[in-house]
Amino acid sequence: MPMNPLEFDRRYGELDQVVSAYAGQDADDAPDRPSEALTAYLRHTWHIRPWALSVAEQQLREYARNPPGRLRLRLGEFYPVPDVGLPESRIQDWLFLLADHIKHSAESGEVPPPSAPRTHWEWQARFPELAQFLGGWFSQDMPDEFDDHDAAVRDYDTTTDRGLVARLVGELHELLALDLDEADYALAVAELGMEVDPPQPYSPSGWLALVATSLGGFRPDHGPPPGDAS
Structure with missing residues (x-):
């Protein structure tokens, strides 16, 4: 049975915000450099909801540690990560990498400089x-x-x-x-x-x-x- 909206948001709401930022963008994050999509998410979220960064980091790590099986996905009990152009075998490491970048930004206070939106997601969110x-x-x-x-x-x-x-x-x-x-x-x-x-x-x-x-x-x-x- 699919989760109700409250349960979905509690487990995956901010994870969904992060992944949605990749719509139409390359998931080309590297250990020393976040992608344009993640930079847009960080720039916007720091500006209006800085507290959500810790939620995003936690939800990304939890999902990466406990990826869903096919049965639970079919039952709607887990968040299905949209296609971001990466093979399924790389999704887990990619989620951990996003969590690392978000954690670094939150703990160091490194914030992308203000600018006009640079992605479709950022235009819509701002x-x-x-x-x-x-x-x-x-x-x-x-x-x-x-x-x-x-x-x-x-x-x-x-x-x-x-x-x-x-x-x-x-x-x-x-x-x-x-x-x-x-x-x-x-x-x-x-x-x-x-x-x-x-x-x-x-x-x-x-x-x-x-x-x-x-x-x-x-x-x-x-x-x-x-x-x-x-």
Whole structure:
């Protein structure tokens, strides 16, 4: 019987975060150098959840020490490591190597320097609400669902909780503060799920700034009009 979500997170939740960082990336970690994927995981996790590093190290070692058999995998009682491009015979040593790199980073305080995201996982992890906005409202189906980009933005604005809208505005300002080249902003919106071009005549960064401005205004709740008993 598959594990319930709480049990899964207790055993494999942070392990899954580490392995998910390798989606589309090479698992080319070496004893003297973590891979680009693991560096992205360390950079992001140090920034928002440094306590999770110890959890990741523990879960990686425990899984490597007690790899699941085929029966328990079939029953859903273990985490099946996704294909990361390594032969099965190397997975155990690779997991131990990841745990060693994470332990070294946590104990030495060696943190990857701040930078723009460098992997798909890191873009999605760093800008989750922006990924929801661009992937949900600006997919390739957007021209069939909305008259134009402004209509899609208004739909997001009127159907989304105000706290999430505020979070999106903050993420937009954070992304713009990275001061990337325009080609890198085009890459950023693609990594975050946007499948249509910005409206003319805007560049990707210019359109993101426009969206941040249009969503960033405070809308006070004045309450019911005078004399309205409701």
